[in-house]
Amino acid sequence: MQSTKTISELTDEIGAMLEALPDWEERFGAIMAMGKELAPYPEEFRREDFIVKGCQSQVWLYPQLADGRIHFSADSDALIVKGLVALVVRIMQDRTPQEILAAPKDIAERLGLVQHLSQNRSSGLASMLKQIRLYAVAFSMRTSS
Amino acid sequence: MHRVEPSAPLLDVAALRTEFPILHRTVHGGKPLVYLDNAATTQKPNVVIDTIADFYRNHNANAHRAGHVLGSEVTTMFESARRRVAESIGASAEEIVFTRGTTESLNLLAATMSGRFERGHRRNIVISEMEHHANIVPWQMVRDRTGAEIRVIPVDDHGLLDMQVAEQIIDDSTAIVSIVHVSNTLGTANDVHRLSAMAHGVGAEFIVDAAQSISGMNIDVNEIGCDALVFSAHKVYGPMGIGVAFIRGRLMESLPPYQGGGSMITSVTFDKTTYAEGPLRFEAGTPNIEGAIGLAAALSWRDSLDMSSVIAHKHALTLSLTSGLASREGIRLHGTHQGHSGIVSFSVDGVHSQDLGLMLDAHGVAVRTGHHCTMPLTARFSTSGSVRVSAAVYTSTDEVDFFFSALDRALTVLR
Numbered sequence: 001m002q003s004t005k006t007i008s009e010l011t012d013e014i015g016a017m018l019e020a021l022p023d024w025e026e027r028f029g030a031i032m033a034m035g036k037e038l039a040p041y042p043e044e045f046r047r048e049d050f051i052v053k054g055c056q057s058q059v060w061l062y063p064q065l066a067d068g069r070i071h072f073s074a075d076s077d078a079l080i081v082k083g084l085v086a087l088v089v090r091i092m093q094d095r096t097p098q099e100i101l102a103a104p105k106d107i108a109e110r111l112g113l114v115q116h117l118s119q120n121r122s123s124g125l126a127s128m129l130k131q132i133r134l135y136a137v138a139f140s141m142r143t144s145s
Numbered sequence: 146m147h148r149v150e151p152s153a154p155l156l157d158v159a160a161l162r163t164e165f166p167i168l169h170r171t172v173h174g175g176k177p178l179v180y181l182d183n184a185a186t187t188q189k190p191n192v193v194i195d196t197i198a199d200f201y202r203n204h205n206a207n208a209h210r211a212g213h214v215l216g217s218e219v220t221t222m223f224e225s226a227r228r229r230v231a232e233s234i235g236a237s238a239e240e241i242v243f244t245r246g247t248t249e250s251l252n253l254l255a256a257t258m259s260g261r262f263e264r265g266h267r268r269n270i271v272i273s274e275m276e277h278h279a280n281i282v283p284w285q286m287v288r289d290r291t292g293a294e295i296r297v298i299p300v301d302d303h304g305l306l307d308m309q310v311a312e313q314i315i316d317d318s319t320a321i322v323s324i325v326h327v328s329n330t331l332g333t334a335n336d337v338h339r340l341s342a343m344a345h346g347v348g349a350e351f352i353v354d355a356a357q358s359i360s361g362m363n364i365d366v367n368e369i370g371c372d373a374l375v376f377s378a379h380k381v382y383g384p385m386g387i388g389v390a391f392i393r394g395r396l397m398e399s400l401p402p403y404q405g406g407g408s409m410i411t412s413v414t415f416d417k418t419t420y421a422e423g424p425l426r427f428e429a430g431t432p433n434i435e436g437a438i439g440l441a442a443a444l445s446w447r448d449s450l451d452m453s454s455v456i457a458h459k460h461a462l463t464l465s466l467t468s469g470l471a472s473r474e475g476i477r478l479h480g481t482h483q484g485h486s487g488i489v490s491f492s493v494d495g496v497h498s499q500d501l502g503l504m505l506d507a508h509g510v511a512v513r514t515g516h517h518c519t520m521p522l523t524a525r526f527s528t529s530g531s532v533r534v535s536a537a538v539y540t541s542t543d544e545v546d547f548f549f550s551a552l553d554r555a556l557t558v559l560r
Contacts (some may be wrong), residue, residue, distance in 0.1 A: 012415045024173055056515050056530070077529060078497035079559060080504075111296065136239035 007103040010091045014113045017030070031083035032072045038086040041075035052131045055124025057081045061089075063135040072132070072140055081124060087111070088128050097140035100132060149460045149485060153453035161539045164190040164361050168539060176509035179544045179551075184329050184488050184535035185513055186379045189443070193383055196442040200435045208434055215540055223434050226441035227424070233372065233444040235365035235473060236391050242424040243437050246388035247356040248279040250375035251323070253390055253427060255283035258321060262291035267320035267349070269294040273306055273335075274525070275328045275503060278518045279353050283321065293320075295352065300522060304331035304480020315343045323352040327361075328521045330533065331480035332463070332488030334358065338345040341370040350396060356380055359488065360537065361451050361459055372396045378436060383443030387436025390427070397423070404429040455538050461487035462536040465545045473553075475560075479526040487536035490517070492527040496559050501539070504555035510548055 003010050023028045038097065045062040052059040057078035064071045072089045076082035091107070092100055108125050162168050164393065165188045172178050200222070206215035208223040224238070231238045244250045261267060270284050272518045274297055290293055296314040299307045306324075315322055322344035337353055344351035350372040355364055360381040366374050373396065377388040392400070402409055402420050406429030411419045420426050466489040470476050475494040483489050492498060502514030515530040516523040523530055534548065 025504070025554075025558065028504060028507060057497055078499045080500050081497075 003090070007091055007095065007099065007107075009102070011107050011110045014087060014091070019112045021048060028080050028083075030085060032079045033083070034086040034090065035076075035079060035083035038074060038082065039090070041073050045073065046075070052085075052124060052127050054127035055081060057124070059085055059124055059128060061085065061128065061131055061135075063132075063139070065139050065142070068096055070097060070100065083115075084125055086130065087126055088125070092132050097136040100136035101140060148248075149456055150453040153457040154451060156450070156454040156458040156470040156495075158458065158539060158541050162541070164192070165539055166191065166194070172303070172509045173507065173557075177506075179510045179546075179547050181534045181536060181540065181544070181548060182511045182513050183360075183537035183540070184380070184517075184533060187360060187382050187537050188539070189355065189384070190446050192446050193439050193442045197384060197435045197439045198473065200438055206431075207431055212320040219313050219434060222438050223228065223432070229390075229441035229444060230389055230437075233364075233448060234391060235367050239284045239423045240366075240391055240394055240397065242390040242392060242397075242427045243432055244375075245326070245386055245433070246377035246379070247354060247375050248377075248388075250388055250390035251279050251352075251354065252283045254323075254373055254392070255287050255401045256349070256401070257403055259287040259291055259293075259426075260401065261320045262287065262293040265320075268292075268318050269296050271296045271298065271311070271315050271319055271322045271344075271349075273298040273324055273518065274300040274330060275304070275306070275333065275335075275522050276323075277329055277354065277356070278327055278520070280323055280325060281521075284321075298324075300331075304333045304482055306333075306335055308336070311340065311343060315347055315349065316348050318349055319344070319349040321350050321352065323354070325354040325356075326358040326364075327355075327486050327488070328480075328522075329357050329488065329530070330490050330517045330522055332483035332486035332490070333480055334362075334482075334484050334486060337369050337371070344491055345370065346532075357486065357488065360447065361455060366391055366393075377441060378440035381440075381443055382446055384436045387433045387440050389440075391491075392424075400427075402429075405426045406430045408432070437477060446488070450538065456485045458538065459487045459536060459540075462540055462542070462545060463487055463489065463541065466534055466536070466548075469545070469549050473556075477527070479523075479531055479547075487540070488533065489535070490531040490533045491524075492529070492531045493556065496556065497531040498527070498532045500559050501552075501555055504559060505532075505548075505551050508547075508551035510551045513547075 031044050050062045051062045052061050057076050059076045062073045071094055074089050076085055081138040167188050170178055173233040204218050206219045227241050228238045231241045284295055287293055298311045301307055324335055324340050326337055341351045353371045355374050356377040359376040372393045374391040379385040409421050409426050409429040411421050424429045463483045463485055467483055470478055470491050477492050479490040498514040502512055505512055513533040517533055
């Protein structure tokens, strides 16, 4: 469900929550807990077309447009990455394509994950954010035509 | 593999560690760095760092060109670095080509040897299932251009090459056999003497990828009997962006130039260019001069150690790693012949290698996860990649103990 907060507010809120934890073990614990709350991924979309490229583990991201808003389903075979994709989905869930396209470009940095994760290409965080943006571009063309 | 001498003098690891400034830094707000990713790159001792800084502070000029004093100093330094590298592997200086690293060395060999498949009856290249992508992809490019065939020696469950298959597939139609000395994923040391004999028995040329072996054993190209041998400086305590292709004299003479440009010529007109003889023919453009002298310093540092002590120390570390992993529930070692390589790969039932790598890093332990640039091999042992722990000469037993406590802690959280 879409948060009542903006993408920017939610990003800063989650960033502050992660920052407040004492170390990376705790942060990974919190991130993995978010992964566990993710809705089950629809098996019919566990296909090559929905794999996010550029991640060391497998990440699936399936977008659906309903009432002008994008609803994402996501999954990963690795726990920390599943948590990361859940975190990104929580921020971006049920937004309009325009909201996503207008979102700040420094989400990874503001989540405080830069040092540990977003510069590590294997985590795929940058690829997930880019993929969400690409889906938003595609859907914005569909909704405007 | 070299023999482990039980009587080898003990290595003073604590003293060695004082020579590597990076080993004393901390990560993630005060955690000591436990660097166990040495198969990816080794750290650099002060003598290498100082050699490079001294080059730029006091000598910098281009080699082989200028008649001024700096130019001739640098040419002397560069060419004596070539001699130092040659001496370190039992070659002569004219057989040492400086490249950007193992990958470029293999690309150079593949590109310049590809003419062999355009004529004559020799139609295939033999590699193995445990090759790094750098010893697979350049040959595939040759195959795609010339129609040559690639034959692959399989790996068994112990992580050993199937030498019976090797005997069968290396035959009269084989032009090149190119094999890794020590696997960067399994730590297995291949019997390069036997493979060399097999290759030469059918008149093929034999190339050794020594990227992982150069730091931990004495390499003598004549003892191995190879026609070419390649390695990178950065895996033997030297700088990045410089490596070596040893190419035996008679093979080198038969090869066309690789890249065109300055340094590799004796005369150029718009009608005709005459190429330089020897290694310079393969070194177009300004070379990585500080890299070459940094590599020479690194090899001298390596050669100042008692190799039997290095082997004994790394053998003990490898045994602690393999026995510690084997004694833990649900952990599968990839291969069983790690020897004294210091390289141990494993996977854990129900735990993704990436999760484990990130959790270990949270404790300051640096390991590698994924497919280690050996996708065909890693896929054989595990679907989600593996975790690779790799020790170097400066790795302490305390670090191995710390790795195990971090591993146990990570597995408690992840399982």
